[in-house]
Amino acid sequence: MRLRLTPRDTTIIDLLVQAGNALVTGADLLEAVIMSGPEDRADRLVKVRDAEHASDDIVHATMRKLNSTFVTPFDREDIYALASALDDVMDNMEAAADMVVLANPSRLPDGVETQLSVLREQAAITAAALPGLHTMKGLEEYWVEINRLENDADEVYRDMLAELFSGAYEPLELLKVREVIDALEDAADAFELVSHHVETIAVKES
Template identity: 55%
Template sequence: MRLRLTPREDSYYDLFADSAGNLVTASRLLVELISEGADREGIAEKMRACEHAGDERTHAIMRRLNESFITPFDREDIYRLASNLDDCMDYMEAAADLVVLYQIDHLPKEVVRQVEVLERAAELTAEAMPRLRSMKNLNEYWIEINRLENQGDQVYRRLLAKLFSGDYDALTVLKMKEVIDQLESAADAFEHVANTVESIAVKES
């Protein structure tokens, strides 16, 4: 394989921005999924398409790493950022898929708050990715993502308390817990993206 001797920085930045934009689409599909009367199977199919598109972008970044001799920042950080973005997508898609597979008709209202946290985290991430070019004005992004993740943790704990309150049968508890666990993991993954961005910005400053 022939190595490029000049950096292809724009392609990395564009791919990261595309990946984050795809997360916004996925998070809004989750909002649709949990709304009353939603075509959940149709939405889950769209989520799978988003997940596939996210995988393609991740693979494109990995291919670029293999082809590039010079990268805009540390290769390990590029790999980690791409993987973290991919994790966000995987967890959201898994949550949507489980809602459909388990035929969960009624989700606790707190799940709406979980999904709202993810939607806002996705929007902030998409806004932040283009700023990687200059490494400026990023600190508010990771601070806000951390705040959102803390909110998500609080909602998750309240959901667990509700699930184990005795209002649900054991099978429903197991099904719902798998869904909210995936949503919680997605919130954690968005924080991992922000932490990686912070690490990159510190190194490049």
């Protein structure tokens, strides 16, 4: 445990918490895009883009705060990496929403619903865990659970891949579906990367 000679400015942690909360909104909006029919997708995609811009603003505010703060609550580069990783999740969710519009597959396998519910759960527990950076409490449970959810995501993703390669899809349709499920898998992985950065901070603080 490090000795603290100065009180920590916790504004930066509050900003990270805000970035986590934005991911809950983002995951809901992503689900709305993907589960809607092609006719509504373009409109709903606009909301995902708005959420992504809001997330960008939070990350930039975090960076500005970081640049103007002498004593940061954790190592400057770890905060930077965590804020970037939170932004990467949002970027990945936007990319998945984007891809379903761009590739426009005729139908999506059922596993996509599981991928979306994993993302919503990962968003919820990430948002719930980040305030724990104030006290460094409850964080291990969080990253263990993110890892468990990521394993669930992997399993459903693998089942869908086997289905895609089974011969039941035409090559072009296979490629379209693949884009969407890959983008969703990347988002689940990005949540895990966030948890790794939280773990790095926790390891240093312990």
